[in-house]
Amino acid sequence: MKKKILIIAALGLLTATTVSAQRLSVNKTTIDCGKTGFEMPVSATFEMRNKGLRRLVISEVKADCGCLEAELSKKEIGVGERFTLKVTYDARMLGHFEKQVAIVSNATKKPVYLKIKGVVLADYQDFSGSYPYDFGGLLTDLNDLEFDDVKSGDHPEIEMHIMNNSTSNMMPNIMHLPPYLTAVVTPEQLSPGRSGTIKLTLNSEHLRNFGLTQTEVYLAKNLGERVNSANEINVSAVLLPNMEQFEGAGRHQAPHMQLSSTNIDLGDMGTKKKKSGEVIISNDGQSDLKISSLQMFTPGLRVTLSKRELKPGEHTKLKVTAYADGLRKARSKPRVLMITNDPENAKVVINVNVE
Numbered sequence: 620m621k622k623k624i625l626i627i628a629a630l631g632l633l634t635a636t637t638v639s640a641q642r643l644s645v646n647k648t649t650i651d652c653g654k655t656g657f658e659m660p661v662s663a664t665f666e667m668r669n670k671g672l673r674r675l676v677i678s679e680v681k682a683d684c685g686c687l688e689a690e691l692s693k694k695e696i697g698v699g700e701r702f703t704l705k706v707t708y709d710a711r712m713l714g715h716f717e718k719q720v721a722i723v724s725n726a727t728k729k730p731v732y733l734k735i736k737g738v739v740l741a742d743y744q745d746f747s748g749s750y751p752y753d754f755g756g757l758l759t760d761l762n763d764l765e766f767d768d769v770k771s772g773d774h775p776e777i778e779m780h781i782m783n784n785s786t787s788n789m790m791p792n793i794m795h796l797p798p799y800l801t802a803v804v805t806p807e808q809l810s811p812g813r814s815g816t817i818k819l820t821l822n823s824e825h826l827r828n829f830g831l832t833q834t835e836v837y838l839a840k841n842l843g844e845r846v847n848s849a850n851e852i853n854v855s856a857v858l859l860p861n862m863e864q865f866e867g868a869g870r871h872q873a874p875h876m877q878l879s880s881t882n883i884d885l886g887d888m889g890t891k892k893k894k895s896g897e898v899i900i901s902n903d904g905q906s907d908l909k910i911s912s913l914q915m916f917t918p919g920l921r922v923t924l925s926k927r928e929l930k931p932g933e934h935t936k937l938k939v940t941a942y943a944d945g946l947r948k949a950r951s952k953p954r955v956l957m958i959t960n961d962p963e964n965a966k967v968v969i970n971v972n973v974e
Contacts, residue, residue: 643726644670646847649734653756653785654811655710656743662707663735666847669696671726679723680704681730686711689720710739715786738786746782754850756785757809757840763951766821766856768966779817783809785840793817794837794846799825800854802836819854826858830912830958853950855916862962874931875904876964885973888943895940898969902929904961912958919945920971922955941973 650663669675675696680689690705706720715738721730750758760780769775783789789809793802803818817838826832833855837846844850883896902908908929913922919942926935939955946953953971 642670643675643722643724643731644668645731645733646845646849648732649736651756651785651787652708652735652737654738654740654743656745657713657739657741658709658711659739659743659745660707660709661735661737662705664849665704665706665733666701666849667704668701669698669726672698674698675724675726677722677724681721681723682706683719683721687718687720687735704733706733706735708735708737713739713741715739746784750780750782750784753784754838755840756783757789757791757838758782758784759838762852764819764852764854766854769821769823769826769856769858771823771826771858771861773821773823775821775823777819777821779819780814781809781817782814783811786811789840790842791815791817792839792842793819793852794839794844796836797825797834799823799832799856800834800836821856823856823858826856828912829858829860831914831916831956832856832858833916857956857958857966859965860911860958860960862960862965870962872905873963874902874906874908874929874959874961876908876959876961876967877901877903878967878969881968882970882972883939885941885971887974888941888946891943893940893942894973895938896971898937898939899934900924900929900937901934902931904931906931909960910957911960912956914956916954916956917946917949917951919943919947919949920953920955937969939969939971941971946973 644667646666652661652663655661677694680691682689686709688707692703696702708716708718717734717736719732719734721732723730746758750760752759752762764777766775781791790807791804791809796802799822801820805816809815835851836854838850838852879899883898885894885896888894910927913924921940923938924935929935953973955969957967959965959967
């Protein structure tokens with residue numbers, strides 16, 4: 620009898636644990652929208668995830684006033700799936716605002732509350748033209764950094780301009796810098812409405828391979844800020860090989876690459892999952908043409924090359940296939956990079972035009 624009671628109690632405890640394990644995880648419950656002008660709506664996007672053990676169903680999103688508009692990416696979320704809620708404030712009243720929405724779901728008995736705040740100014744200056752990228756109140760003029768045509772030993776620099784569009788002080792910094800990148804922020808502290816710069820330097824001697832090297836760094840408003848996709852910046856560098864053997868008289872003995880086109884136009888994908896195009900590569904030089912590297916700048920592309928070494932007079936076919944699912948995740952234009960031993964075409968970029 621005692622064993623039976625213990626088994627029933629254990630089953631009851633397991634059921635209770637399963638129900639309580641349903642959890643709605645929010646990356647950030649309060650977002651500061653910074654400053655905006657009268658009747659210039661501002662938006663905040665909350666990133667969330669179903670960390671429970673069963674399907675999450677959102678039955679309602681309640682705003683605390685008619686000045687808010689909420690847009691949910693999905694109402695039913697599978698286990699482990701991520702989703703977003705975009706909240707927009709109409710900015711029809713001057714002064715500071717602090718508004719909230721309540722998410723009603725099967726995750727918790729009580730609603731989950733999310734808050735946006737900021738200030739509406741009558742004399743607000745719109746910086747969207749000069750600083751089009753918003754990292755939670757820290758505005759920038761760049762969100763992708765590309766170091767092109769770098770030679771070993773070079774130290775090229777990119778200067779990113781930043782502006783504090785929030786109502787509080789910031790100490791901007793770049794997190795997760797790889798060994799080949801350094802960053803200097805000037806000034807170290809930004810008061811509301813003030814601008815500054817972040818100078819990033821590429822130390823090319825620390826790049827391991829010729830061709831394309833890509834990474835992600837993260838722009839933080841203050842020290843200790845959490846890393847997430849909202850403050851991610853893509854960085855790419857293209858390191859070119861040494862062509863000293865083809866300098867001077869040796870240039871006449873160099874290979875020479877000819878392309879049928881540097882663009883592949885695939886048009887509208889429509890309902891197709893993938894589309895392909897081709898480029899013909901020829902060598903009309905005096906020595907063997909070698910394609911040492913073949914890389915993609917963005918996800919969603921696959922390339923095949925019949926030959927990587929072409930004797931004088933030979934040609935080969937480069938086939939590029941674009942996949943719709945992968946291209947949706949791309950933040951920059953789809954391109955294919957080739958590194959060759961042709962001194963006039965050490966770096967060749969094939970642009971993939973697709974809608």
